[in-house]
Amino acid sequence: MGNKQTIFTDEQLDAYQVRLLHGRYHELAPHLVPMDYTNDPDCKLPLALIVNMPELKENPFRNRIVEAFSEDGAGNLSFNEFVDMFSVLSEMAPRELKAIYAFKIYDFNVDNYLCKEDLEKTLNKLTKEELTPEEVELVCEKTIEEADLDGDNKLSFTDFENMISRAPDFLSTFHIRI
Amino acid sequence: MFSSLSRNSVNICRCSESFIESSGERLLHLTLSLNCNLTVNGTHEYCIIRNIIHCVRSNHIHLYFQVFYTDCSGKVTSNPLLDQLPSYQSLLYRRKSSAAGTKRRNSSRMRLGSSGSGKWASSTISRQEEKMAQRPIRELAKTMAEKRRDKTQRLEEACDLSSWRQWRQSTHMYLRKLKVESQELLLSLQLWRGDIHLIEGMFGTGILSYFFFLRFLVMLNLIIFLLMFGFVMLPIIIVPYVSGNTTYNLNNGSPCSVYPSSARRGLVIFHEYITDLLSGGGFLEQTYLFYGYYKVDKIQFAHITYNLPLAYLLTTLAYLLLSLIWIVKRSATGFKRNLVQDEDRFQSFCNKIFAGWDFCITNENAARLKRNSLLYELRTDLEEERIKQKIADRTRKERCRIYLIRLILNLFVVGVLAGCFYSIYKATIFSQDAQMNNVKENFVLDLIIEYLPSIVITLANFITPLLFSIIINYEDYSPAFEIRFTLMRCVFMRLTSIVILLFSLWSQITKCEVDPCVCGYNHLLYSCWETRIGQEMYKLTIFDSIIIAAVTIFVEFPRKLLVKYCECGLTKWWGQQEFAIPQNVLEIVYGQTICWIGTFYCPLLPAICTIKYFVIFYIKKVSLINNCRPATRPFRASSSNFFFLGVLLIGLALACLPVAVSVAQMNSSQACGPFVNYTKSWEVLPTTVSQLPSGVQTLLIALSSEAFAVSFFVFTCLAMFYVIALAGAHKKVINQLREQLVMEGRDKHFLIQKLCQAQSLSANKSSVSKSHSSRMSPSYHTSFSSNFNEGLFLAHPHPSSSTHV
Numbered sequence: 001m002g003n004k005q006t007i008f009t010d011e012q013l014d015a016y017q018v019r020l021l022h023g024r025y026h027e028l029a030p031h032l033v034p035m036d037y038t039n040d041p042d043c044k045l046p047l048a049l050i051v052n053m054p055e056l057k058e059n060p061f062r063n064r065i066v067e068a069f070s071e072d073g074a075g076n077l078s079f080n081e082f083v084d085m086f087s088v089l090s091e092m093a094p095r096e097l098k099a100i101y102a103f104k105i106y107d108f109n110v111d112n113y114l115c116k117e118d119l120e121k122t123l124n125k126l127t128k129e130e131l132t133p134e135e136v137e138l139v140c141e142k143t144i145e146e147a148d149l150d151g152d153n154k155l156s157f158t159d160f161e162n163m164i165s166r167a168p169d170f171l172s173t174f175h176i177r178i
Numbered sequence: 179m180f181s182s183l184s185r186n187s188v189n190i191c192r193c194s195e196s197f198i199e200s201s202g203e204r205l206l207h208l209t210l211s212l213n214c215n216l217t218v219n220g221t222h223e224y225c226i227i228r229n230i231i232h233c234v235r236s237n238h239i240h241l242y243f244q245v246f247y248t249d250c251s252g253k254v255t256s257n258p259l260l261d262q263l264p265s266y267q268s269l270l271y272r273r274k275s276s277a278a279g280t281k282r283r284n285s286s287r288m289r290l291g292s293s294g295s296g297k298w299a300s301s302t303i304s305r306q307e308e309k310m311a312q313r314p315i316r317e318l319a320k321t322m323a324e325k326r327r328d329k330t331q332r333l334e335e336a337c338d339l340s341s342w343r344q345w346r347q348s349t350h351m352y353l354r355k356l357k358v359e360s361q362e363l364l365l366s367l368q369l370w371r372g373d374i375h376l377i378e379g380m381f382g383t384g385i386l387s388y389f390f391f392l393r394f395l396v397m398l399n400l401i402i403f404l405l406m407f408g409f410v411m412l413p414i415i416i417v418p419y420v421s422g423n424t425t426y427n428l429n430n431g432s433p434c435s436v437y438p439s440s441a442r443r444g445l446v447i448f449h450e451y452i453t454d455l456l457s458g459g460g461f462l463e464q465t466y467l468f469y470g471y472y473k474v475d476k477i478q479f480a481h482i483t484y485n486l487p488l489a490y491l492l493t494t495l496a497y498l499l500l501s502l503i504w505i506v507k508r509s510a511t512g513f514k515r516n517l518v519q520d521e522d523r524f525q526s527f528c529n530k531i532f533a534g535w536d537f538c539i540t541n542e543n544a545a546r547l548k549r550n551s552l553l554y555e556l557r558t559d560l561e562e563e564r565i566k567q568k569i570a571d572r573t574r575k576e577r578c579r580i581y582l583i584r585l586i587l588n589l590f591v592v593g594v595l596a597g598c599f600y601s602i603y604k605a606t607i608f609s610q611d612a613q614m615n616n617v618k619e620n621f622v623l624d625l626i627i628e629y630l631p632s633i634v635i636t637l638a639n640f641i642t643p644l645l646f647s648i649i650i651n652y653e654d655y656s657p658a659f660e661i662r663f664t665l666m667r668c669v670f671m672r673l674t675s676i677v678i679l680l681f682s683l684w685s686q687i688t689k690c691e692v693d694p695c696v697c698g699y700n701h702l703l704y705s706c707w708e709t710r711i712g713q714e715m716y717k718l719t720i721f722d723s724i725i726i727a728a729v730t731i732f733v734e735f736p737r738k739l740l741v742k743y744c745e746c747g748l749t750k751w752w753g754q755q756e757f758a759i760p761q762n763v764l765e766i767v768y769g770q771t772i773c774w775i776g777t778f779y780c781p782l783l784p785a786i787c788t789i790k791y792f793v794i795f796y797i798k799k800v801s802l803i804n805n806c807r808p809a810t811r812p813f814r815a816s817s818s819n820f821f822f823l824g825v826l827l828i829g830l831a832l833a834c835l836p837v838a839v840s841v842a843q844m845n846s847s848q849a850c851g852p853f854v855n856y857t858k859s860w861e862v863l864p865t866t867v868s869q870l871p872s873g874v875q876t877l878l879i880a881l882s883s884e885a886f887a888v889s890f891f892v893f894t895c896l897a898m899f900y901v902i903a904l905a906g907a908h909k910k911v912i913n914q915l916r917e918q919l920v921m922e923g924r925d926k927h928f929l930i931q932k933l934c935q936a937q938s939l940s941a942n943k944s945s946v947s948k949s950h951s952s953r954m955s956p957s958y959h960t961s962f963s964s965n966f967n968e969g970l971f972l973a974h975p976h977p978s979s980s981t982h983v
Contacts, residue, residue, distance in 0.1 A: 058545035059537060089537065106532065122531055127553050139556060142563075143527045149916075150923025163528050170533040177375065177538055 018083065024178065025082050028053070037079070047075025050082075055176050060125040061105055065089075068104040089176040098174050099164045103157050114155035116140050369393055373799055378538050381757070381802065388759050389795065391822045395770055396791045398504065402497045402777060403784035409493045410781055411466060413477050413484050423478035427854035434697035437705045437849035439464070449621045456720060457628045458713035458780075467716070469779045470709040470850035487852040487862045494778050494837065501774065501830055509823035526559055565656050584653050594645060595671060598638040599678045605634040606682040614703050631714065632721040635675045639768075643668045643761065665760050669825055672768045673832045676718075676775065680836045683711060684844070698845025698857070706850040708779045711840075715776030715783060722769050723790045730801045738805040757806040762798070763822050766791065767829045774833035778840070 026033045028049045034041050047066050056062040066075040069085040077085065087093060088101050106114055108121045119140040123131065131139070147155050147163040155163075164170050337344075365371070370393060378386045417424055454460030464471055477484040534552050539545050572580075609630040626633070646667045650660050687707045690700045699707055734755050741749050773787040842860045846853035853859045867878050880886060 054540050058539055058542060060535065060549075102532065119531065126531065126535060126549070127556070128549060130549075130553055131556065135557070135560060138560060139527055139531070143531055146525050147528050149919050150927070151920060152923070152927070160532075163525060164532060166525055167529045167533040169529060173533050173536045173538075175537055177378075 021083050021086060021178070022079065024053070025079055033079075042078070044070075044076040044078045045082075050075070050077055055178055060128075061122075064105045064108065068101055073110070086176065086178050089174070090178075091175055093175075095165070095171060096161075098171070099161050100157075102164065102170075102174060103160050106160075112157065114160060116144065116154065119143055369396070370795065373795075377799065377802065381544060385757055385759060385802070387819050387822065388762060389799070390819075391763065392766060392791060392795050392798070394508065395766060396788055396795070398501060399770075399773060399784045399788040399791065401500065402773075403782075403788060405493055405497050405500070406777060406781045406784060409489045410472065410486070413486065413489070414472070414474055417477060420479060422480075422484075425475045425478070427473045427475050427852070432697075432848065434701045434848035435854070436701070437470075453621065453625060453628075456625065456717070458716040463709060463713075467780060467782045468709040468712045469781070470706040470847075472781075472852045473850060473854065474852060475855060485862075485866065487856070487859075488866050490852050491841070491859060491862050494841070497777065498774065498830070498834055498837070502827075505823055505827055505830065509820055509827070527556075530555055530559070562656055562658065569656075580654055587649050587653055591646065591649060591667065594642065595674075598642065598671070598675065602631060602634050602638065602675055602678050603682040606631045606679055607686060610683070610686050629717060629721055631679050632718050635679065635718075636721070636725055638675060639668075639672050642671050665821075668760070668764055669767075669828060672764050673771055673829055676768070676771055677832055677836060679714070679718075680711070680775070683714060684840075688844070697848055699847065701847075701849070704847070706847050707844075708840075708847055708851055712776060712779030712783075715772055716780055716786075718772050719769065719776070719783065719786060719790065722765075722772070723794070726765065726794055727797060730797050734801050734805045755801075755805045757802055760821075763825065766794070767822075767825050770826065771829035771833045774830060775836050778837050 025045070026035065029045055032045065033043055047063065047070075050056065050066050051062040056065065059065065063075065065085065066077060067073055069081050069088075070077050071081065088097055103114070106118060106122050108118045109115070120136055123136055123139060144153060144155065147159050149159050149162060150156065370389075374386060374389055374393075377389055413422075414424070416422075450460065454462055458467065462468075472486065472490065474486045477486060530552060534555070536548060539548055609627055612627045643664070646664045650664050653660075655663065687699050687704050687710075688695060690696070690702075695701075704710055737752070737755055741752065741754050769787065769790065773783055776783045840859070842858065844859075845857055846859045848854055853862065856862055856865070867875055870878070
């Protein structure tokens, strides 16, 4: 996926937290992950390892989350991207950044729009397909009706950001503790 | 330097490299349009790389890819022009305060600016940048390598600046860092952080807000206790150490000031100590616990005279005011958010889909339950829509029938409430009479009689919610309104029962055999009536804590064991305990209301309540983790905070009422307490004011005169009308802006379509004339910057030609 946008809290991030994260990263694949990063090794962990972390295991969007933060779009995370992911999903990240990444996560077909198919996929993942197709249809219609401002029957990033700024729960739910 | 996305993109880089070599160090804009096949997730989609922009500037080559997927027919589904629009760029990095460009604009300046007319754009952007304070690098959404480059660049720039600016910048950074660190330190010092973390992980954010609320009440009670202790108890305690002189309230021999001692004499059976402990009588009566002990009038310290009655009264007012301010401050954010969400539940579906899943959940059970609750919520919302439709379709006959039913049921509810209040009144009177008779029959029976009002109140508060939830089914409201209405009824029931108890006590206290009471109250039975009220409040608090603990131990744990090990139909129907947030919140608000009322009569009550809530936290936490499953009816974190504080505010308002009546209307008892020398407790204030210097006195008298009050009231009304008008105007403006936004979107699309048409015409013309020069591949166009003013361009994909590069 192009247009890589990453946030990494730079050297301002507490060294302790980075070590903690590296510990978690290392224990996912001890034989793959080096302990020494001075030579800038190019080590990426595959999607399957990362989505089995306890923090992500129960999340219906775990695959999309990892894919959104990976450079290649297939979910292979380097350590930088791993830290990026948890830093955006932490309490301290600003709302705008969370909105950008939330948009990426919910955009299943990666076309920079949340179209009806994206919404249907999101809903099915949320409810594990326990809603009837008519109910799904109705809910997606209502969602687009509520959030679409420019009338193109799908949600652009503007629409999404506008809507999410009015969602009071967003900051408290879009965060993972690690 | 180039990030290679795939084989295809590497080839693209090679092509463009040769272009750069041939054109030297000029700013170039290249448009390459390629069709390449990419396999994505197992499906073949045509991927068109539309904009590949090279900037060549002193050996730095920045390569930006924007990859857009199209559907199989090759039609472009999103428009690259839209992504280059300044409004889109600014949206990506918009902050609350500033909307101007950011560091990214720095690099996009290189994109846009060409040697020609793009210069004006770049210069304005650079000016804006210099004006704006620099944002911390960590909050920019850029690649890691770019951020490191930015940081070194900033450091270099910093070195170039004058020392004054350097110092300013470094202090800014230092202060920001200090602020972040102090915030983190404050967060880590919070009480129960680890426990709340655990609960959040298991049950999500709805139940979490209940525990936050509990923590807030612990702090509030602690502060109230510190106030009372500091201003009322501490002066009395330190008198012998600071060699002060206390003037006690003298017994002036009138019959009103006779206070028979209630201490037990002679052989005391052990269980009587327990009775005393549980009822606040006996050995506890003449202690710091109750109002009656504070018989001090004035304390003479080295240089100042401490007026204890005044301090007592002012501390009471202070803690009520402090509670009010703190609660209002805490609920201000919730209230603002509630206002922003419009009356007609503005974005309910969007909120549920995009902000509904709690990412903190790590437990499989909790995940399943969250899913179920989301399902339930969505189905409820769809149901609401259906019901709204149904209500709109109701005929007149049906409407009359429904209103009639509602009227009858509301009358029934009022009847039930009246019945409960009457039974509380009767129980209180019976209890008081039985205590006055002083016939000690049986230890347990005596205790029950003492606690009779508490028992009746608890029973009433247990039965009425069940009754209300059954009744509401017949009233045919919408589901959301049903929940709220039942809750309101329960709140009213719980809080009014305390007030009824107090008023029934007062009716007893002011009822004498000879009709107008000699001392203003019944001095024979209630020589120190404030202590009696304090004892009742004390009993209520103790009983409340016992009930909460007992219900948890004797009802919830066995229920869980039953459901787990016994598989009969009854247990299945009963099911596992649900943590019902509203009922639990009402419980603790009830306790807090008692605390507010009782602190005037029983100054140590806030300390008892602090300990009580502290223990309740652990009881509830253990019960939650071991016995409960989350509520199937979801409780949103945002609105719940506002609901809790709203109910607390109602409790505070109801608590102020009895305190105000007793301070201003009732004759204070002449036998005990600090207000012996005054007829009513309130009289301390006017007496003190009359002893102040005359200037201050006239000022205070003027402030409390009718003229001032009326003009203040009129001014407040005017301010309120102004604010309401302002709010109405804002709403109108918001609606207008919303419509404008929609229009703007449509305008944008229209203009872009026109632009596309115009460019396709010119591109066709230029490609025809330049087809000789570009021989790389027949399928892409290259346009040099000299042909374009601002570097805004679009390349049309050719669905027919698919060249593999």
